[in-house]
Amino acid sequence: MKKRYEELETEDGVTVRYRRHDNGGGLVAMAATVDPTTYVAETAWVDPGATIGGGAHIGAHVWVEPGAVVGPHAQLGTHVHVGRGAVIGSDARLATRVSVGAGAHVADDTRVPAEAVVPARTQVTPATSHTLAA
Numbered sequence: 001m002k003k004r005y006e007e008l009e010t011e012d013g014v015t016v017r018y019r020r021h022d023n024g025g026g027l028v029a030m031a032a033t034v035d036p037t038t039y040v041a042e043t044a045w046v047d048p049g050a051t052i053g054g055g056a057h058i059g060a061h062v063w064v065e066p067g068a069v070v071g072p073h074a075q076l077g078t079h080v081h082v083g084r085g086a087v088i089g090s091d092a093r094l095a096t097r098v099s100v101g102a103g104a105h106v107a108d109d110t111r112v113p114a115e116a117v118v119p120a121r122t123q124v125t126p127a128t129s130h131t132l133a134a
Contacts, residue, residue: 002042016048026058035072050082053090071108083120 006018006027018027026040031048034040038052044062046052052064053072060078064070068082071090079097082088086100089108094100098112101120106112110124116132118124124132 018045021046024058026062032064041078059096065102077114086118 002020004020008016008018010016017030019030021028021034021040023036023038024040025042026044026046028034028040028046029048032046032050034046034052035054037054038056038058040046040058041060041062043060044058046064047066049066050064050068052058052070055073056070057075059076059080062076062080064082065084067085070082070088071092073090074088074092076094077096080094081099083100083102083104085103087105089106089110091108092106092110094112095114097115100106100118103121104118105123106118107125110126110129112118112124112129112132115134118132
């Protein structure tokens with residue numbers, strides 16, 4: 001049986017407490033906000049200050065950094081990284097191994113292809129997502 005809570009010490013010596021999300025069993029920081037209807041895979045981490053809207057799907061080995069926002073019904077594939085303060089819009093789809101830089105914004109209904117890199121502080125829309133490099 002897995003532990004219900006985990007604690008992690010950050011590089012600066014701060015201890016962060018995580019709890020297992022009821023829908024999927026992923027680790028969600030006590031200071032994060034995740035809707036109960038969101039699925040968080042068992043191997044995913046959601047850091048303090050992150051917010052995830054209802055009906056979203058957070059895949060295996062996903063890391064959502066502090067202050068990031070994932071909109072309702074967004075789908076994050078496996079091995080996705082969402083940087084500090086990044087925003088993933090409603091109904092956006094991020095394929096496997098996508099990396100979203102700090103402060104970047106992926107607009108509503110945008111599809112980001114596998115292994116794409118969204119540079120920090122950039123905006124991606126449905127019209128521009130095909131230009132992202134792996």
